[in-house]
């Protein structure tokens with residue numbers, strides 16, 4: 277299997293404008309109908325594969341259906357000889373505010389571990405063409421992880437990055453604990469993952485940290501699954517869905 281070495285370089289786009297850098301849209305029809313994303317080929321030569329996350333009411337929360345569609349669109353662009361690079365973007369308000377917590381609320385440890393829950397998200401990081409995340413607004417939890425799976429992040433001035441999973445009694449499960457250390461350095465990454473605090477585009481533009489990504493991701497995924505065996509994870513996600521403050525018991 278050939279795939280590019282991925283490193284998430286956080287680049288700051290100087291203007292405050294929306295980070296969509298490309299024009300001349302043409303409808304991209306070969307992927308069939310998409311429910312959660314808009315897919316087009318853009319640019320003067322139609323050589324940019326453009327994927328816009330499109331669940332505005334849910335601030336582009338990354339439900340399973342959405343991530344499956346992103347995978348399908350990436351598959352199509354990867355084999356399309358016209359496409360040289362791929363852009364994934366959201367809206368001005370939210371790149372993606374997180375994973376879909378309602379879908380996770382009642383999952384058990386056994387289901388997560390047995391089905392290797394979230395493993396298919398990794399498709400974004402194995403595409404053989406450069407993938408650019410154009411981010412404005414919230415890139416939180418799974419949204420931050422999705423952006424970091426891309427090769428380059430262009431962040432607008434309203435971009436906010438964070439891994440607030442700790443506030444739901446769980447941990448990042450799609451590479452957040454591993455890629456964040458490389459993107460912003462170990463110290464800031466630990467602060468973000470342990471407190472759930474957000475950072476803006478300026479703060480994100482920092483140093484790099486190298487470890488074995490595959491091993492780290494494997495361990496992270498299993499620890500993420502393990503949080504589904506705790507009462508606090510269930511309480512954290514239930515409180516989120518019920519829009520109330522979580523009452524954690526440390527168990």
Ligand SMILES: *[C@@H]1O[C@H](CO)[C@@H](O)[C@H](O)[C@H]1NC(C)=O
Nearest residue numbers: 377378379380381382514517
């Ligand atoms: C999870 O389970 C609770 C209690 O059994 C139920 O009230 C709730 O609707 C379920 N949540 C989802 C998203 O299915």
